[in-house]
Every structure is written in C-alpha cells, then in structure tokens.
Amino acid sequence: MEKKPLILVTNDDGFTAPGIKALIEVVGEFAELLIIAPDKPQSGMGHAITVNAPLRMYETDYFGKHRAYYSSGTPVDCVKLGMYVLGDRRPDLIVSGVNHGSNVSTNVLYSGTMSAAVEGALEGLPSIGFSLCDHDWAADFEPAKVYIKKIVENTLKNGLEKGVCLNVNIPKLPLDAIKGVRVCRQARAYWDDTFDERIDPLKKKYYWLTGSFHNHDKGREADMVALDEGFITIVPTQYDMTAHHAIGDLNEWDL
Amino acid sequence: MEKKPLILVTNDDGFTAPGIKALIEVVGEFAELLIIAPDKPQSGMGHAITVNAPLRMYETDYFGKHRAYYSSGTPVDCVKLGMYVLGDRRPDLIVSGVNHGSNVSTNVLYSGTMSAAVEGALEGLPSIGFSLCDHDWAADFEPAKVYIKKIVENTLKNGLEKGVCLNVNIPKLPLDAIKGVRVCRQARAYWDDTFDERIDPLKKKYYWLTGSFHNHDKGREADMVALDEGFITIVPTQYDMTAHHAIGDLNEWDL
Numbered sequence: 141m142e143k144k145p146l147i148l149v150t151n152d153d154g155f156t157a158p159g160i161k162a163l164i165e166v167v168g169e170f171a172e173l174l175i176i177a178p179d180k181p182q183s184g185m186g187h188a189i190t191v192n193a194p195l196r197m198y199e200t201d202y203f204g205k206h207r208a209y210y211s212s213g214t215p216v217d218c219v220k221l222g223m224y225v226l227g228d229r230r231p232d233l234i235v236s237g238v239n240h241g242s243n244v245s246t247n248v249l250y251s252g253t254m255s256a257a258v259e260g261a262l263e264g265l266p267s268i269g270f271s272l273c274d275h276d277w278a279a280d281f282e283p284a285k286v287y288i289k290k291i292v293e294n295t296l297k298n299g300l301e302k303g304v305c306l307n308v309n310i311p312k313l314p315l316d317a318i319k320g321v322r323v324c325r326q327a328r329a330y331w332d333d334t335f336d337e338r339i340d341p342l343k344k345k346y347y348w349l350t351g352s353f354h355n356h357d358k359g360r361e362a363d364m365v366a367l368d369e370g371f372i373t374i375v376p377t378q379y380d381m382t383a384h385h386a387i388g389d390l391n392e393w394d395l
Numbered sequence: 396m397e398k399k400p401l402i403l404v405t406n407d408d409g410f411t412a413p414g415i416k417a418l419i420e421v422v423g424e425f426a427e428l429l430i431i432a433p434d435k436p437q438s439g440m441g442h443a444i445t446v447n448a449p450l451r452m453y454e455t456d457y458f459g460k461h462r463a464y465y466s467s468g469t470p471v472d473c474v475k476l477g478m479y480v481l482g483d484r485r486p487d488l489i490v491s492g493v494n495h496g497s498n499v500s501t502n503v504l505y506s507g508t509m510s511a512a513v514e515g516a517l518e519g520l521p522s523i524g525f526s527l528c529d530h531d532w533a534a535d536f537e538p539a540k541v542y543i544k545k546i547v548e549n550t551l552k553n554g555l556e557k558g559v560c561l562n563v564n565i566p567k568l569p570l571d572a573i574k575g576v577r578v579c580r581q582a583r584a585y586w587d588d589t590f591d592e593r594i595d596p597l598k599k600k601y602y603w604l605t606g607s608f609h610n611h612d613k614g615r616e617a618d619m620v621a622l623d624e625g626f627i628t629i630v631p632t633q634y635d636m637t638a639h640h641a642i643g644d645l646n647e648w649d650l
Contacts, residue, residue, distance in 0.1 A: 186471075187441030187504040194593070194601040216441075216505075220588045220604065246517060248636050249442040249510075250471075258636070262501060262585065287650075294648045303583075304638045306645075321650040325637040328558075330517065333475045338449070346449040349475065374650075376641035381503050381513070382580040383559045386631035390561075393549045395542075395576040395629075 145232035145296055147171040148260075150218045152182045152239065152252030155202060155210040159238035162281035163270060164203055166288045167235060174231065175208035176222040178215060178252075183241075185214045185252040187259070197221055215256035223263060233296060234260035234305075237270035238284060240277065244309050244363045245329040245355065248377060257305040258379055266295050267305035273367065274312040283315040287372050291321075300376075307375040311367055322371040327362035329355035400487035400551055402426040403515075405473045407437045407494060407507030410457060410465040414493035417536035418525060419458055421543045422490060429486065430463035431477040433470060433507075438496075440469045440507040442514070452476055470511035478518060488551060489515035489560075492525035493539060495532065499564050499618045500584040500610065503632060512560040513634055521550050522560035528622065529567040538570040542627050546576075555631075562630040566622050577626040582617035584610035 147167050151160040155177035167173065176197070196212040209226065211218050219234060236256040243251040248258075253269045260267025268291065272284050291308060300306070307326075311318065333351040340346055355364045363373040402422050406415040410432035422428065431452070445468050452466040464481065466473050474489060491511040498506040503513075508524045515522025523546065527539050546563060555561070562581075566573065588606040595601055610619040618628040 181447055184444040184446040185441075186443045186510065188443040188469075189439040189441070189505055190604060191439040192436055194603050195590075196599075196601055214443075217604065221590065221602070224588050225590050225592070225602065246634060249513065249517075249634060250444055255441065255504075258504065262504075290650055294650060298644075298648060301638070301641055301644070304641045323642050323645040325639065325642070326635055328635075333479050335450075335476065335480050337480070344451075346451055347476070347480065348449050349444060349446060349472065374645060376638035376645055377636045378638035378641075379501060379504060379636065380581055380583075381632045381634065381636070383556070383631035383633035384580060386556055386559045386633075387578050387580070389553075389556070390578040390629060390631055393553060395545055395549060 144172045146229060147173055148222045148231040148234045149173055149175045150177045150215055150236050150256045152178065152185060152215045154178050154181045157240060158277060159240050162285055163235060163238050163288065164206060166285050167292055168206055173206040174222055174226060175203055175206055176218045176226060177210055178218060179210040179212055182214050182252045184250050186250050187216055187255040188214045190214060190217050215252035216259045219256050219259040231265060234265055234267040235292065238281060239271035240279060241271065241275045242273040242309055243269065243271040243307060244367055245327040248307055248326060254307055258377065261303050261305040261379060264302050266300040268295060268308060270308045272310045283313065283318060284310045286315060304376050304378050307377045309363060309367055309373045311370055313370060317370060318372060319370040322366040322373055324361050324363040324366050324373045324375050326375050327355050327364040328357040329353060329364050399427045401484060402428055403477045403486040403489045404428055404430045405432050405470055405491050405511045407433065407440060407470045409433050409436045412495060413532060414495050417540055418490060418493050418543065419461060421540050422547055423461055428461045429477055429481060430458055430461055431473045431481060432465055433473060434465040434467055437469055437507045439505050441505050442471055442510040443469045445469060445472050470507035471514045474511050474514040486520060489520055489522040493536060494526035495534060496526065496530045497528040497564055498524065498526040498562060499622060500582040503562055503581060509562055513632065516558050516560040516634055519557050521555040523550060523563060525563045527565045538568065538573060539565045541570060542576065559631050559633050562632045564618060564622055564628045566625055568625060572625060573627060574625040577621040577628055579616050579618040579621050579628045579630050581630055582610050582619040583612040584608060584619050
C-alpha cells in the first residue's frame with residue numbers, strides 16, 4: 141500500500157471553528173493528518189510568535205480518528221509546535237483555515253491563517269491558506285470543499301517552488317455560481333481604520349479597532365477584483381519583503 | 396519660524412525600554428514628537444492587531460516635554476492609534492525602535508518593531524525601524540544615535556517611495572569600528588526552532604520557544620553578511636508578498 145501524504149492542519153479561528161472541520165473533511169479523505177490549532181480565536185495575529193510566555197499544548201479526540209492537538213499559541217506557534225515537538229516525520233503539506241472571512245490583498249500581513257502558511261514556506265514546505273468570504277459561523281463550506289480538494293491535489297502533484305505558499309480566497313457563492321479559479325497578485329487595497337471609542341463602567345475610555353477595506357486597484361489580476369467577479373483567487377505568496385527597486389535610490393544617499 | 400516635522404515614535408519593547416529613549420533623544424532635537432508605544436514588551440508580535448479585545452491608551456509625562464502615550468496594544472495597534480485617535484495632523488515620518496536585538500533577514504516577519512514600520516508604509520508614510528544588535532537593557536546606544544540621526548535626516552530630505560519603509564540594523568560596535576552603511580536585501584536565513592519542554596509544579600508540560608538563527612546566504616548584499624562585517628544595514632522593505640515569478644507555473648494547473 142502506498143504511504144499516504146502527511147498534512148499538517150492549522151487555522152486561526154481556533155480548533156472548534158467549523159472552517160477547520162471542513163478542511164479536515166477534505167484532506168482527511170486521502171492524507172494522514174497532524175492537526176495542531178489554537179485553543180481560541182487568533183484572528184489578526186499576523187506572524188506573531190510567543191516569546192514572552194510559555195506555551196501549552198494538549199491532545200484532543202475532537203476530530204475522531206485524526207491525531208489532533210490544541211495549543212495556547214498563535215497560528216505560527218502551532219506550525220512550529222507541529223514541526224518540532226509533534227512531528228516524527230516531515231509533513232508533505234501544510235494547510236491552514238478555512239478562515240471565516242476574506243484574507244485578500246494586504247490582509248495577508250494581518251492574517252494568522254496566512255501567516256501559518258508563510259511559516260510553512262519559511263520551512264521550505266508547500267503550504268496553503270484557505271479563506272471563505274463569509275464571517276458567519278454557520279457558513280456553507282460545501283462549494284469551497286470542491287475547490288479545496290482540487291487545489292490540494294494539484295499542490296501535492298505539482299509541488300510549489302521552495303519558499304512559495306498559496307493564499308486562496310473563496311467567494312461566498314453557491315457552487316454553480318463560482319466562475320472558476322484565477323491566479324492573481326495581491327491587490328493594493330487599504331484599511332481605512334477607525335476606532336470605536338467607548339466609556340467603561342469606571343468612566344475610563346477604551347477603544348475597539350474597526351474600519352473598512354477599500355480597493356482602488358482595478359487590475360484584472362488583483363485578487364480583490366477577481367473575487368468580486370466571482371472567481372476563487374490564488375495568490376502565490378513569498379516572504380522576501382525587500383523593496384529591490386528602491387536599492388538604487390538609497391545608494392545615492394549621503395550616509 | 397519653519398514648522399518642525401512631526402514624527403510618530405513607537406517600539407515593541409515597551410515605552411520604558413532604553414531603546415525608545417535613545418531614539419527620542421535623536422529625533423526630539425529637531426522634530427515635534429507623538430510617542431505612542433506598548434505598555435509592555437511586545438517582541439515577536441509581528442503584524443498582529445487586536446481585534447478580539449478592546450484597547451486601552453493613557454497619556455504619560457514619562458518623556459518630559461514630548462507628547463506621549465502608552466497602550467495595551469501591539470506595535471501595529473500603536474501606529475493605528477497614533478494615526479487615527481491621536482493625530483490632528485499627518486506625521487511626516489514614523490520611527491520604531493530602537494529595538495534591543497537584531498531584526499535582520501526573515502525576522503522582519505516576526506518583529507513588532509519592523510511591523511510598525513511596515514504599517515507606516517501601508518499608510519503611505521516614510522517609516523523606519525531601527526534595531527541594535529545587543530539584547531542588553533544597558534546597551535550603549537551612543538554609536539547608533541550618530542547614524543540614526545543621519546538616516547532620519549536623509550529620509551526627511553529625500554523621502555521614500557510610497558509603500559517603502561526601511562529596516563535598519565546596527566552592529567554592536569564602538570563608533571570608530573562601524574565600517575559605514577550598506578544598503579542590502581533581506582538575507583535568506585532561517586530559524587532552527589527548538590522547544591524547551593518543562594514540567595510545571597502540577598506535573599503538566601509547557602514549552603518555551605527557542606532556537607538559533609542560521610545564514611547560508613553569503614551574498615555581499617545580504618543584510619546578515621554586511622552586519623557581520625561591521626556595517627550598518629538598510630533593507631528597503633515593502634508589503635507586496637506576491638510571488639510574481641510563480642504565477643506562470645500556477646496558470647498551468649488543472650483547476
């Protein structure tokens with residue numbers, strides 16, 4: 141019998157989120173799984189790691205036959221724990237999600253879901269972050285699952301260039317309304333941040349971060365545009381943040 | 396009298412860290428400051444934002460004549476609070492640090508110091524993260540201050556391309572041993588992560604993330620190499636994480 145691929149599964153909404161269950165239903169059909177996910181919602185944690193506190197990790201039978209753990213750490217901590225504490229063999233793939241809500245454009249920086257995938261890329265492993273554009277806990281993941289299967293199968297078959305992971309966003313649409321898959325670049329869209337200022341019972345101020353997301357980047361290949369048109373978007377993502385084009389100018393400075 | 400530039404100052408080691416004091420001593424000489432920094436160490440917080448809890452923010456006279464606040468938030472939260480709650484005018488520059496410890500190479504992803512600068516870039520503002528390669532709280536910031544002044548003055552004079560910020564790392568050397576400044580790219584270096592597994596008084600396991608950082612990227616223009624040679628390194632940094640070179644291959648997939 142051929143050995144099944146080993147897939148490390150994590151997310152940022154916490155191990156009890158319906159999104160990770162949907163992802164496990166897809167990849168659990170043909171792979172051996174190692175599930176290690178946060179014990180609580182970790183949205184917006186970006187590439188945070190826990191360096192000022194120790195981490196907890198516990199095994200759970202929450203996912204039936206699949207080997208599974210939850211941890212007090214961030215999504216990136218979970219990948220590291222999975223690789224360096226739990227892993228007896230190196231995973232063939234890391235998948236993260238399915239996130240409840242979009243992670244297009246610059247949200248790749250804020251997203252714990254995508255940071256887990258980027259951490260996988262740093263490890264030199266093929267990695268994919270999946271997000272469904274629906275914040276509802278009762279979201280319908282069935283259309284997403286059809287495409288997640290295709291994308292995972294293609295990734296296992298074709299591989300990914302070392303250091304590259306995938307940012308996959310899936311529109312909130314029934315299966316027959318999804319127009320297909322478009323490979324995109326990160327749109328140059330921005331948060332217009334606002335803070336909701338409130339007064340606590342002791343008369344002191346506190347602030348909720350809120351805001352709205354705007355896209356003025358109308359290119360056909362921008363992920364937000366394709367998603368709005370009804371496509372599933374795949375943005376190949378890497379971790380070299382050097383602004384190579386700016387090096388020349390800086391060499392002219394008087395330093 | 397010419398209006399002084401407004402500089403927003405933050406860090407990730409917390410507002411009582413010596414590093415931010417050193418930075419304030421430099422930029423406070425010629426700029427109006429708005430200081431908004433975390434109330435506690437936030438190392439390794441990456442681009443995390445606080446979405447599941449409200450934020451606190453208090454004014455402090457800790458920095459004498461300079462307008463200053465501390466917040467329960469992450470470094471990126473602090474930038475957002477400074478821009479959208481405290482800011483009556485748009486800053487001319489955002490500076491973050493001086494971090495106690497290096498932020499070279501892929502550490503740009505994990506670093507709260509650099510994520511604050513990247514957030515500035517997302518805002519379209521010139522932004523700089525400064526790090527001194529010395530974790531000691533009693534580190535000597537005097538040599539660093541000489542170069543921080545030069546780099547800030549050059550940035551205010553020349554500007555930065557929109558969406559670009561600077562990652563500046565300063566070696567732990569006396570002033571006359573620093574060889575100068577080299578504009579670099581992010582080295583392809585990696586963490587070899589390990590977890591220090593311990594047993595608590597209740598006999599349960601917990602884990603400290605630790606590890607060592609390795610660089611096999613020997614290019615003269617790699618930041619870790621230049622820093623090791625005694626140069627101050629400047630890596631121009633941007634937030635498009637698209638792996639543009641991988642788009643072609645992905646378009647061949649059967650999706």
